Amino acid sequence: MHLRAVMTFAVVLALSACVTTPREPEPPVLTLDARGIQPTVSQLRIDFGRAQAGVIDTVSRLLDEGPDTITTNAECGAGPVTSASWDDGLTLNFQDGQFVGWTNGDRNLPVAGGFRAGQPRLEMPQVSFQITSLGTEFSRSDVFGLLTEDDAAIRLLWAGTTCFFR
Secondary structure, three states: OHHHHHHHHHHHHHHHHHOOOOOOOOOOOEEEEOOEEEEOOOOOOEEOOOEHHHHHHHHHHHHOOOOOEEEEEOOOOOOOEEEEEOOOOEEEEEEOOEEEEEEEOOOOOOEOOOEOOOOEHHHOOOOOEEEOOOOEEEEEOOEEEEEOOOOOEEEEEEEEOOOOOO
8 A cells, every 4th residue: 555655646746747837927127217227136226327338238137138239320309319229129328428218119128107018008007198290199207108000009118318210
């Protein structure tokens, strides 16, 4: 009888190894807000005004990848803007070597105020909308957003200094 109990335990143990339990989704590594970036792994913030090199290095470590492009656009209304862009849709903006703004189309990065790129309009926190030359825009606490062309979801979010071209 003892051998049967051991065999039963071994079978149950083997079968339990085959069963996967649902995992909680990984929390985002950072949250974007009207003052800059709040990493979730630290209470230290990456606020607007920080040095370009340090901001790019820190965000690259948080995202486990560097930016795909770093370009300078001399034709922005606010003056030349250097942008570091990641493939998923995050762009950090710099002027005179200082972090001044961000834009985000990455669905995996949350934005303060309950926003996320791709979020359906019907699931958005209470905001008012206005039609501009860019499309249907909204704002809340100095975070701004743009809806998709059919006004169904959030296409892009931003704070600080940005430079848009149609």
